[in-house]
Amino acid sequence: MNNKSNKFIRRKKRNKIIKRLILGLFVIIVGIIIFIYKSPIFNLKKIDITGLVTLSNESLQENLKYYIGQNIFTIDYNEIEKELKENPYIKEIKVNKKGINSLNINIKENKIAYYFESDGKIKAINNEGVIVEELDKMNDRNLIKLTGIDLSGKTVGDKISDNINILDTLEKFYNIIEVMPQEYIFSQIEIENLNNIVCYIGNIEIMIGDSSDLTDKMNLALNAIEQGVISKGYIDMSFNGPAVIKQIN
Incomplete structure (x- = not known):
């Protein structure tokens, strides 16, 4: 018991x-x-944005400033994606926590890198040569000016040309633009004559010739610029043989 x-x-x-x-x-x-x-230590203090090609980091940060100070565990990532995807230049977004008080937003852009000025409008062009947007002002868009084609009468959805060589050239340049340092990005590309393409980086005129071996040609030009061989003048690679580099004081 x-x-x-x-x-x-x-x-x-x-x-x-x-x-x-x-x-x-x-x-x-x-x-x-x-x-x-x-606890305030989990309040969002910083947002890092990666993957940008033509979009402005400052502009996107301005759009997201409302989230700074909010608790990182209560922020609605879907709302961030929805807000950013209102921008036609953004294709995909991935949001990840980074530490206890910061976020990393990786953006995959729609391949829009160029613009023409035509009919009093700024016409944004993607890598396939399609007009995707008409603008009155550039605002925060970091697009590269194209010259050499008449776009009179062309509107959103139209291709700038039926010439496959022009479209192929835009694609080749875009692949280079994606990996170029922002401080050396093109300001203008002339494609009036595809056998004598000319582009500009700052005060430097780069005569490329045709688009064959374009990556190698641009690597040579960028190396010359980065090493201080030229800061103003021209680089001529439009012929067979070594490039001619002319510094102008």
Whole structure:
């Protein structure tokens, strides 16, 4: 009888201990959750945006400034994606937490890199030579000016040309633009004569000739610029043989 009583008492004590442990664990979990959601150390302080080609980081940061100071665990990432995707230049977005108070937003742009000025409008062009937008002002768009084609009468959705060589040239340039340092980006590309393409980086005129070996030609030009061989003048690669580099003071 005493053994049964002792077992009952021990069981009861054990159950009380388990209940207390469960209650204590519950209190700890609730405390952690409250701490995470209320502590200012988890408030968003910084947003890093990667993957930009033509869009302005400053402009996108301005659009997202409302989220700074909000708790990183309560921010609705879907709302961020929805807000950013209102921009026609953005194709895909991935939002990830970075540490306890910062976010990383990786953006994959629609391949829009160029513009023509025609009919009093700025016509944004993608890598396939299609007009995707008409603008009155450039605003924050970092697009590269194209010259050498008449776009009179062309509107959104039209290709700038049926010439496959022109479209192929735009694609080749876009592949280079994607990886170029922003400080050396093209300001203008002339495609009136595809055998004598000319582009500009700052005060430097680059005579490319045709678009064959375009990546190699641009690597040569960028190396000359980065190494300080030329800061103003021209680089002529429009003929067979070594490039001619002329510095103008």
